[in-house]
Amino acid sequence: MKKITSFVLLILVSSMVLGGMTNTAQAQTDPIILLKIAKQAQKQLENQIKQNSSDKTKQLFKEGTQQIRALEESLKNNDIDSAKKYFLSAMKIFKEISQQLTNNQSSQEVATLKDTVKDPSADLLRMQDYVNNLKIIAKKYSTSINFSEIDDLFVTAKQQITDKQFDDALQTISKIKQITDDFNNKIRGNASQQEQSRAKEYAQKYLEQLDRLIEDVKNQGLSEDIIQKLVDARKNLSATTDPQEIIKQIKEIKSIKEHLKAHKK
Amino acid sequence: MNPEIVPVYGKESIREDGMLFVRTDGILETMVKAPLILAGLIIVTVLIPLQTSFSSTRTLELVIYSDGSTHVSTQIDVDPLEPDFELNLFGKSIDNFVATGDTGFLLSEKIIEDKAIIDIFGSSSIIVDYNIDDLVSKEGRVWTFSFNSPSDYTLLMPKNSVIVGMSGLPNNMELVDEQTKLGLTAGLSEINYIFTPINPTTHKPTISSESSFNYTNAAVIGGSIIAVVISIVLMLKRKQSKSLPSIIQTESTSEKQTETKSNDAETIFNFRPEMREDDKEIVKFISDKGGQVLESELRKKFLQPRTTMWRAVKRLERLGVIEIDKKDLQNLVKLKKDLEEEK
Numbered sequence: 001m002k003k004i005t006s007f008v009l010l011i012l013v014s015s016m017v018l019g020g021m022t023n024t025a026q027a028q029t030d031p032i033i034l035l036k037i038a039k040q041a042q043k044q045l046e047n048q049i050k051q052n053s054s055d056k057t058k059q060l061f062k063e064g065t066q067q068i069r070a071l072e073e074s075l076k077n078n079d080i081d082s083a084k085k086y087f088l089s090a091m092k093i094f095k096e097i098s099q100q101l102t103n104n105q106s107s108q109e110v111a112t113l114k115d116t117v118k119d120p121s122a123d124l125l126r127m128q129d130y131v132n133n134l135k136i137i138a139k140k141y142s143t144s145i146n147f148s149e150i151d152d153l154f155v156t157a158k159q160q161i162t163d164k165q166f167d168d169a170l171q172t173i174s175k176i177k178q179i180t181d182d183f184n185n186k187i188r189g190n191a192s193q194q195e196q197s198r199a200k201e202y203a204q205k206y207l208e209q210l211d212r213l214i215e216d217v218k219n220q221g222l223s224e225d226i227i228q229k230l231v232d233a234r235k236n237l238s239a240t241t242d243p244q245e246i247i248k249q250i251k252e253i254k255s256i257k258e259h260l261k262a263h264k265k
Numbered sequence: 266m267n268p269e270i271v272p273v274y275g276k277e278s279i280r281e282d283g284m285l286f287v288r289t290d291g292i293l294e295t296m297v298k299a300p301l302i303l304a305g306l307i308i309v310t311v312l313i314p315l316q317t318s319f320s321s322t323r324t325l326e327l328v329i330y331s332d333g334s335t336h337v338s339t340q341i342d343v344d345p346l347e348p349d350f351e352l353n354l355f356g357k358s359i360d361n362f363v364a365t366g367d368t369g370f371l372l373s374e375k376i377i378e379d380k381a382i383i384d385i386f387g388s389s390s391i392i393v394d395y396n397i398d399d400l401v402s403k404e405g406r407v408w409t410f411s412f413n414s415p416s417d418y419t420l421l422m423p424k425n426s427v428i429v430g431m432s433g434l435p436n437n438m439e440l441v442d443e444q445t446k447l448g449l450t451a452g453l454s455e456i457n458y459i460f461t462p463i464n465p466t467t468h469k470p471t472i473s474s475e476s477s478f479n480y481t482n483a484a485v486i487g488g489s490i491i492a493v494v495i496s497i498v499l500m501l502k503r504k505q506s507k508s509l510p511s512i513i514q515t516e517s518t519s520e521k522q523t524e525t526k527s528n529d530a531e532t533i534f535n536f537r538p539e540m541r542e543d544d545k546e547i548v549k550f551i552s553d554k555g556g557q558v559l560e561s562e563l564r565k566k567f568l569q570p571r572t573t574m575w576r577a578v579k580r581l582e583r584l585g586v587i588e589i590d591k592k593d594l595q596n597l598v599k600l601k602k603d604l605e606e607e608k
Contacts, residue, residue: 033438037428044427044461084434095407095430095457102405122332126396129336130361133394140369191371195384198370202348202386243373243384247348 031080034087038068041094048101057100064093120169124157127176134183141190150179192243199243206250210234217260226263229256323390325418329426331460333401333408334360338394345389352381355412356399363394406459413453420447422458430457440570491539491584533600537584544581551587551600560589560596 042064049061067090074082131150138145153176160169214230233256237249321342328336343350357379364372364381366388374383385391401410407429410420417436422428422445432455437448447456530552534545550566551558564574578598581587590597 030437033435036438037431037435040427041429044429044459087434088431091429091431098407098429098457098459099404102407119331122330122334126330126334126336126361130363130396133361133363137363137365137369137371141371187371188373192373194370195373195386198386199348199384205387243386247384250348 031075031083034083035068035071035075038071038087038090038094041091042068045094045097045101049097054100057097060093060097060100064090064097067093118166119161120157120166120173121161123173124154124161124169124176127173127180128154131176131180131183134180134187137191138183138187141187141194143187143190145183145186147183150176150183153179195243196241199246200241203237203240203246203250206253207234207238210237210253213257222260223263226256226260230260322416325414325416326421327400327412327418328421329401329410329423331423331425333403334396334398335400335410336394336396338392340390340392342390343385343388345385345387348384348386350383350385350391352383352393353415354379354381354395354397356397358398360396360398361394365392367391408458408460410456410458411453414449414451416451418449418451420449420456421445422447422456423460425461426458427461428456428458430455432456440568443568495585533586537586540584540586541580544577544584547577547581548586548600551598556602557597557599559592560598563598 045061045064049057067086071083071086071090074080074086131147131154135147138147153172157169157172157176160166160172210230211234214227214234217227217230230253233249233253237246237253240246240249323340323342324338326338328338330336337355341350341352354376359376359379359381362374362376362381364374364383366372366385367390368388372383372385372388372391374381376382381393383391383393400412401408403409408426409430419437421441424444426445428445433449433452435447435449437446439446530545530549533548533552534540540548547563547567550563554562560574560578563569563578564571567574569577578587578589578596581598582589586601588599588601590599
């Protein structure tokens with residue numbers, strides 16, 4: 001019977017270990033993806049390499065193409081390790097080609113990101129994602145915030161971008177930002193009230209733990225000084241209702257606990 | 266009462282030296298089990314801290330916007346006994362920061378440089394969203410995403426971008442609404458990408474998978490109705506043509522032959538005026554390619570997922586505009602040459 005139990009235990013442990021290994025295996029690279037990415041890059045660069053591109057660039061492109069052929073060949077032979085190697089090599093070459101093509105362009109500038117983009121589509125999309133997030137939170141707090149105005153502004157901004165009226169779109173986005181800030185403040189106002197009650201609840205649980213600790217410390221006959229510190233900290237924590245003050249008091253209690261541990265050792 | 270001493274491990278265990286052997290056998294059995302338990306416990310104790318301490322980030326999702334800023338969304342397991350949690354941010358230029366607890370309520374935070382101190386007050390899991398400008402740089406036309414991730418993550422590339430350099434290996438890739446979504450492993454990775462020039466013909470047919478899904482049933486019903494109507498019209502026409510004089514019949518036959526040979530897009534559009542705009546683009550492309558293309562070419566051209574393109578192709582097949590053949594295990598999509606005959 002005991003042998004059976006031992007056997008079952010062994011199987012359970014093995015399954016845990018093998019289970020973990022399977023997860024790792026699932027996270028491994030699908031080699032077909034490598035070929036897809038490399039071929040997309042190759043196709044894109046092929047379109048960009050012109051007759052007047054330098055011989056070096058053309059030579060590099062040939063090398064990159066050879067790496068892709070080798071990658072394809074390795075995949076056919078199911079040689080995944082070589083496939084990975086050829087993929088990285090091809091992508092390294094394609095990166096170099098991209099940089100060379102860029103350097104050949106007349107405007108060689110390293111600019112800050114936002115300065116280079118006139119079209120504010122990304123700004124709008126970013127705001128849309130943020131507002132969507134706020135909508136979910138506002139719903140959670142059952143706030144009376146009306147999002148219809150901001151929704152209309154999003155529609156207007158999208159239309160302005162479609163019509164290439166980027167300056168107008170930027171102004172609309174600026175309005176959206178202002179309204180979003182107001183909403184954010186309202187939601188945070190609601191949130192802070194609830195946070196206070198959550199903080200109090202959390203402090204109450206902590207006080208119960210602290211009472212048990214004080215009792216233990218007294219029973220162990222530890223230093224009166226430490227006991228007094230814990231009692232004082234308890235008093236301070238129970239007296240406060242402000243979330244930030246609660247955090248501060250709990251941190252103090254934690255440092256006394258650390259001191260207590262060191263004292264026991 | 267009849268007191269009887271019963272050996273603990275049965276009679277077989279009793280040998281000449283009595284209890285000593287019995288106990289030894291018991292110990293042996295225990296010893297056989299002990300290493301197993303010990304080995305098991307060691308493995309478990311090694312694995313459990315690894316899982317809890319290193320997998321505190323449950324999910325990590327990054328989205329790159331077209332101007333290079335990145336949206337970070339992460340779910341993190343935190344210690345519910347702690348009043349606050351210090352989160353390392355992936356840079357200093359943080360915007361639109363939102364942290365919510367496991368009940369969905371907003372959590373207060375304080376951001377100091379690349380750290381956020383979040384008041385969790387008993388939450389065991391938090392969701393954090395923010396935008397950051399520190400992960401992508403640009404040189405000329407080449408954009409570089411550089412990120413040292415603490416955990417495995419997904420990365421959604423911007424629309425119309427093509428990856429031209431990669432320092433690591435992705436473990437997954439899928440197309441989400443015309444955007445490439447990569448699955449990447451923890452550690453440092455660098456991805457170089459460029460934007461492709463926007464080709465209006467390429468972007469006209471925005472066959473989103475959602476819209477295709479919504480229209481599928483309508484297309485099936487519509488297609489069958491059209492098929493029934495066409496067959497009735499055909500039958501009527503055939504009856505009429507039989508009664509016409511032979512001269513007219515020969516004239517119409519010659520006309521029919523010229524039209525039959527045609528695979529011009531305009532002819533097809535006239536034949537099927539109800540055709541969707543995005544389907545028209547597909548037909549036009551096939552026509553430009555000499556009347557036949559591989560389905561994979563269509564997917565590449567219109568940047569559509571396999572299922573979406575397959576639905577479009579089947580829709581055109583139902584309309585009687587194309588036919589699907591097999592070529593080297595691939596689908597060859599051909600414009601039908603006998604449109605008028607069917608009509």
